[in-house]
Amino acid sequence: MDIHELQAQAITIHDLYDELNLAERGRTWTRADFMLGFVGDVGDLAKLVMAAEGTRSMPGGRPTLEHELADCLWSVLILAHRYGVDLESAFTTTMGELEQTISARLAGRDG
Numbered sequence: 001m002d003i004h005e006l007q008a009q010a011i012t013i014h015d016l017y018d019e020l021n022l023a024e025r026g027r028t029w030t031r032a033d034f035m036l037g038f039v040g041d042v043g044d045l046a047k048l049v050m051a052a053e054g055t056r057s058m059p060g061g062r063p064t065l066e067h068e069l070a071d072c073l074w075s076v077l078i079l080a081h082r083y084g085v086d087l088e089s090a091f092t093t094t095m096g097e098l099e100q101t102i103s104a105r106l107a108g109r110d111g
Contacts, residue, residue, distance in 0.1 A: 003088045010077040031082045038075035044068050 001009075018028040029037070045068040051058030052065060060067075080087040 003091075006073070007077045007081060007087070010074050011081055013074065014078050014081070031079070034075060034078055034082060038072065038079065041068060041071045041075055045072055 021028050045065075047056065047058050048060070048065045048068055050056040052062075058064075077087065079085075080090075
């Protein structure tokens, strides 16, 4: 599955959440709500990583870690969608820039 297929699947779930939130709460999530949800997921992920490294206890083990990683990816895909960001292009550009910057710093250490 490529990034466009992942994003399409994420948008399907996003739309279902909109429908559910509208029915249950009378409103859909804003972009800020999605960002706050993402921050919560990152916090959960941090705790699970700490548990995987043996620095804290956390129930769920690997399946829960995998779930939180998928939740975080979903949030990134949806935030990109909601802000009109071509994530594939942005990722490719950013990684190219980082590769150049890091390579230049490493080359500077050789001198």
